[in-house]
Amino acid sequence: MKNLSFSLLVTVLVLSGGAAAVTSLLLHTSAPTPAEAPVLPDVNLNARLKALREENALLSQRIDALEMRPVATQRIPAGAVSDPGFEQEVREWMASFKNGGGPAPVGIQTKVEDVLANIRQEEAAAKQQVQEQKREEWITGTMAKLSPQLGLSVTQEDELRDVWIANNDRDNELDRMWGAGEIDSQAAGELKRSNHEEHQADLQGVLSPAQYEEYHGFFANRGGGRGK
Numbered sequence: 480m481k482n483l484s485f486s487l488l489v490t491v492l493v494l495s496g497g498a499a500a501v502t503s504l505l506l507h508t509s510a511p512t513p514a515e516a517p518v519l520p521d522v523n524l525n526a527r528l529k530a531l532r533e534e535n536a537l538l539s540q541r542i543d544a545l546e547m548r549p550v551a552t553q554r555i556p557a558g559a560v561s562d563p564g565f566e567q568e569v570r571e572w573m574a575s576f577k578n579g580g581g582p583a584p585v586g587i588q589t590k591v592e593d594v595l596a597n598i599r600q601e602e603a604a605a606k607q608q609v610q611e612q613k614r615e616e617w618i619t620g621t622m623a624k625l626s627p628q629l630g631l632s633v634t635q636e637d638e639l640r641d642v643w644i645a646n647n648d649r650d651n652e653l654d655r656m657w658g659a660g661e662i663d664s665q666a667a668g669e670l671k672r673s674n675h676e677e678h679q680a681d682l683q684g685v686l687s688p689a690q691y692e693e694y695h696g697f698f699a700n701r702g703g704g705r706g707k
Contacts, residue, residue, distance in 0.1 A: 650674065
Protein backbone atom coordinates (compact mmCIF):
# COMPACT_ATOMS: atom_id res chain seq x y z
CA MET A 480 0.00 0.00 0.00
CA LYS A 481 2.86 2.32 0.85
CA ASN A 482 4.54 1.37 -2.41
CA LEU A 483 1.40 2.30 -4.36
CA SER A 484 1.12 5.67 -2.66
CA PHE A 485 4.76 6.35 -3.33
CA SER A 486 4.30 5.50 -7.04
CA LEU A 487 1.34 7.86 -7.34
CA LEU A 488 3.35 10.59 -5.69
CA VAL A 489 6.20 10.13 -8.13
CA THR A 490 3.79 10.19 -11.09
CA VAL A 491 2.19 13.42 -9.89
CA LEU A 492 5.59 15.05 -9.46
CA VAL A 493 6.69 13.98 -12.94
CA LEU A 494 3.51 15.26 -14.54
CA SER A 495 3.78 18.52 -12.63
CA GLY A 496 7.37 18.99 -13.75
CA GLY A 497 6.48 18.26 -17.37
CA ALA A 498 3.61 20.73 -17.29
CA ALA A 499 5.88 23.38 -15.81
CA ALA A 500 8.49 22.77 -18.48
CA VAL A 501 5.91 23.02 -21.24
CA THR A 502 4.51 26.19 -19.72
CA SER A 503 8.00 27.71 -19.46
CA LEU A 504 8.77 26.78 -23.06
CA LEU A 505 5.57 28.36 -24.27
CA LEU A 506 6.23 31.52 -22.29
CA HIS A 507 9.76 31.90 -23.70
CA THR A 508 8.77 31.20 -27.32
CA SER A 509 8.70 34.40 -29.47
CA ALA A 510 5.34 35.45 -30.74
CA PRO A 511 4.92 35.17 -34.52
CA THR A 512 5.84 38.32 -36.47
CA PRO A 513 2.71 40.00 -37.73
CA ALA A 514 2.42 40.19 -41.53
CA GLU A 515 3.55 43.53 -42.97
CA ALA A 516 0.94 45.62 -44.64
CA PRO A 517 1.42 45.93 -48.44
CA VAL A 518 3.24 49.10 -49.52
CA LEU A 519 0.94 51.28 -51.54
CA PRO A 520 2.46 53.12 -54.53
CA ASP A 521 3.36 56.73 -53.91
CA VAL A 522 1.30 58.75 -56.36
CA ASN A 523 3.56 61.78 -56.00
CA LEU A 524 6.68 59.68 -56.59
CA ASN A 525 5.23 58.24 -59.80
CA ALA A 526 4.39 61.72 -60.99
CA ARG A 527 7.91 62.95 -60.30
CA LEU A 528 9.42 59.97 -62.12
CA LYS A 529 7.21 60.63 -65.11
CA ALA A 530 8.22 64.30 -65.14
CA LEU A 531 11.90 63.33 -64.98
CA ARG A 532 11.51 60.94 -67.90
CA GLU A 533 9.84 63.65 -69.98
CA GLU A 534 12.53 66.16 -69.07
CA ASN A 535 15.24 63.65 -69.97
CA ALA A 536 13.61 63.03 -73.36
CA LEU A 537 13.50 66.77 -74.09
CA LEU A 538 17.12 67.16 -73.05
CA SER A 539 18.14 64.30 -75.34
CA GLN A 540 16.34 65.97 -78.25
CA ARG A 541 18.14 69.26 -77.58
CA ILE A 542 21.51 67.49 -77.47
CA ASP A 543 20.77 65.78 -80.80
CA ALA A 544 19.79 69.13 -82.32
CA LEU A 545 23.01 70.74 -81.10
CA GLU A 546 25.11 67.90 -82.51
CA MET A 547 23.45 68.31 -85.92
CA ARG A 548 24.01 72.08 -85.94
CA PRO A 549 26.99 73.05 -88.18
CA VAL A 550 29.91 74.55 -86.35
CA ALA A 551 30.41 78.17 -87.32
CA THR A 552 33.84 78.95 -88.70
CA GLN A 553 35.86 81.60 -86.93
CA ARG A 554 36.18 84.40 -89.43
CA ILE A 555 38.20 86.78 -87.24
CA PRO A 556 41.64 85.79 -85.98
CA ALA A 557 41.73 85.12 -82.27
CA GLY A 558 44.41 87.74 -81.76
CA ALA A 559 42.19 90.48 -83.12
CA VAL A 560 39.31 89.50 -80.88
CA SER A 561 41.08 88.96 -77.58
CA ASP A 562 43.63 91.79 -77.87
CA PRO A 563 42.59 94.62 -75.51
CA GLY A 564 45.23 96.88 -77.00
CA PHE A 565 43.75 96.48 -80.46
CA GLU A 566 40.27 97.25 -79.15
CA GLN A 567 41.56 100.39 -77.45
CA GLU A 568 43.27 101.50 -80.65
CA VAL A 569 40.01 101.09 -82.55
CA ARG A 570 38.09 103.12 -79.97
CA GLU A 571 40.65 105.92 -80.02
CA TRP A 572 40.75 106.01 -83.80
CA MET A 573 36.95 106.04 -84.08
CA ALA A 574 36.81 108.88 -81.57
CA SER A 575 39.39 110.88 -83.51
CA PHE A 576 37.63 110.03 -86.78
CA LYS A 577 34.40 111.55 -85.47
CA ASN A 578 36.35 114.68 -84.61
CA GLY A 579 37.80 114.92 -88.11
CA GLY A 580 40.94 112.92 -87.40
CA GLY A 581 43.28 111.43 -89.95
CA PRO A 582 43.60 107.90 -91.32
CA ALA A 583 43.66 104.84 -89.14
CA PRO A 584 46.91 103.96 -87.35
CA VAL A 585 49.19 101.40 -88.94
CA GLY A 586 48.41 98.82 -86.25
CA ILE A 587 44.70 99.00 -86.94
CA GLN A 588 45.22 98.85 -90.69
CA THR A 589 47.37 95.74 -90.28
CA LYS A 590 44.80 94.00 -88.10
CA VAL A 591 41.98 94.88 -90.50
CA GLU A 592 44.01 93.59 -93.44
CA ASP A 593 44.62 90.33 -91.57
CA VAL A 594 40.90 89.95 -90.89
CA LEU A 595 40.00 90.63 -94.51
CA ALA A 596 42.65 88.19 -95.74
CA ASN A 597 41.29 85.53 -93.41
CA ILE A 598 37.76 86.15 -94.67
CA ARG A 599 38.87 85.88 -98.29
CA GLN A 600 40.67 82.60 -97.57
CA GLU A 601 37.61 81.12 -95.89
CA GLU A 602 35.34 82.25 -98.72
CA ALA A 603 37.70 80.71 -101.28
CA ALA A 604 37.80 77.45 -99.31
CA ALA A 605 34.01 77.38 -99.03
CA LYS A 606 33.67 78.06 -102.76
CA GLN A 607 36.09 75.26 -103.58
CA GLN A 608 34.19 72.88 -101.31
CA VAL A 609 30.93 73.67 -103.08
CA GLN A 610 32.56 73.17 -106.48
CA GLU A 611 34.00 69.81 -105.45
CA GLN A 612 30.63 68.69 -104.13
CA LYS A 613 28.90 69.64 -107.38
CA ARG A 614 31.64 67.90 -109.36
CA GLU A 615 31.22 64.72 -107.35
CA GLU A 616 27.46 64.79 -107.88
CA TRP A 617 27.98 65.26 -111.63
CA ILE A 618 30.50 62.42 -111.81
CA THR A 619 28.27 60.02 -109.88
CA GLY A 620 25.16 60.81 -111.91
CA THR A 621 26.93 60.74 -115.28
CA MET A 622 28.81 57.53 -114.53
CA ALA A 623 25.57 55.77 -113.57
CA LYS A 624 24.22 56.44 -117.08
CA LEU A 625 27.42 56.22 -119.10
CA SER A 626 28.88 53.00 -117.68
CA PRO A 627 26.05 50.65 -118.73
CA GLN A 628 25.93 52.19 -122.20
CA LEU A 629 29.67 51.80 -122.81
CA GLY A 630 30.02 48.55 -120.86
CA LEU A 631 32.74 49.95 -118.61
CA SER A 632 34.56 47.73 -116.16
CA VAL A 633 35.09 48.76 -112.56
CA THR A 634 38.70 49.63 -113.35
CA GLN A 635 37.63 51.79 -116.29
CA GLU A 636 35.12 53.61 -114.10
CA ASP A 637 37.81 54.46 -111.55
CA GLU A 638 40.27 55.60 -114.23
CA LEU A 639 37.64 57.64 -116.05
CA ARG A 640 36.71 59.33 -112.79
CA ASP A 641 40.36 60.37 -112.34
CA VAL A 642 40.46 61.67 -115.93
CA TRP A 643 37.39 63.84 -115.34
CA ILE A 644 38.82 65.25 -112.11
CA ALA A 645 42.16 66.05 -113.74
CA ASN A 646 40.43 67.80 -116.63
CA ASN A 647 38.29 69.83 -114.23
CA ASP A 648 41.37 70.86 -112.26
CA ARG A 649 43.04 72.08 -115.45
CA ASP A 650 39.97 74.11 -116.38
CA ASN A 651 39.82 75.65 -112.90
CA GLU A 652 43.49 76.60 -113.03
CA LEU A 653 42.98 78.20 -116.43
CA ASP A 654 40.08 80.23 -115.06
CA ARG A 655 42.17 81.31 -112.07
CA MET A 656 45.11 82.43 -114.22
CA TRP A 657 42.80 84.35 -116.53
CA GLY A 658 40.96 86.00 -113.65
CA ALA A 659 44.23 86.97 -111.95
CA GLY A 660 45.54 88.55 -115.14
CA GLU A 661 48.46 86.12 -115.33
CA ILE A 662 47.79 85.27 -118.99
CA ASP A 663 46.36 87.17 -121.94
CA SER A 664 43.68 85.95 -124.32
CA GLN A 665 46.17 84.38 -126.73
CA ALA A 666 47.93 82.42 -123.98
CA ALA A 667 44.56 81.39 -122.55
CA GLY A 668 43.47 80.05 -125.95
CA GLU A 669 46.67 78.07 -126.39
CA LEU A 670 46.41 76.62 -122.89
CA LYS A 671 42.80 75.67 -123.48
CA ARG A 672 43.71 73.78 -126.67
CA SER A 673 46.58 72.06 -124.88
CA ASN A 674 44.28 71.00 -122.05
CA HIS A 675 41.75 69.63 -124.54
CA GLU A 676 44.38 67.55 -126.32
CA GLU A 677 45.67 66.18 -123.01
CA HIS A 678 42.14 65.27 -121.97
CA GLN A 679 41.48 63.40 -125.21
CA ALA A 680 44.73 61.47 -124.82
CA ASP A 681 43.71 60.51 -121.28
CA LEU A 682 40.32 59.29 -122.51
CA GLN A 683 41.90 57.17 -125.22
CA GLY A 684 44.16 55.64 -122.60
CA VAL A 685 41.12 54.42 -120.65
CA LEU A 686 38.56 53.59 -123.36
CA SER A 687 38.72 51.27 -126.32
CA PRO A 688 38.34 52.90 -129.78
CA ALA A 689 34.67 51.83 -129.93
CA GLN A 690 34.03 53.09 -126.42
CA TYR A 691 35.80 56.35 -127.22
CA GLU A 692 33.49 57.05 -130.17
CA GLU A 693 30.42 56.06 -128.21
CA TYR A 694 31.62 58.25 -125.36
CA HIS A 695 31.57 61.36 -127.54
CA GLY A 696 28.21 60.35 -128.97
CA PHE A 697 26.86 60.12 -125.45
CA PHE A 698 27.86 63.69 -124.61
CA ALA A 699 26.82 65.00 -128.04
CA ASN A 700 23.31 63.73 -127.42
CA ARG A 701 23.36 65.45 -124.01
CA GLY A 702 24.43 68.76 -125.50
CA GLY A 703 28.00 68.44 -124.26
CA GLY A 704 29.60 68.15 -127.70
CA ARG A 705 32.75 66.24 -128.56
CA GLY A 706 35.75 66.50 -126.32
CA LYS A 707 33.82 66.53 -123.07
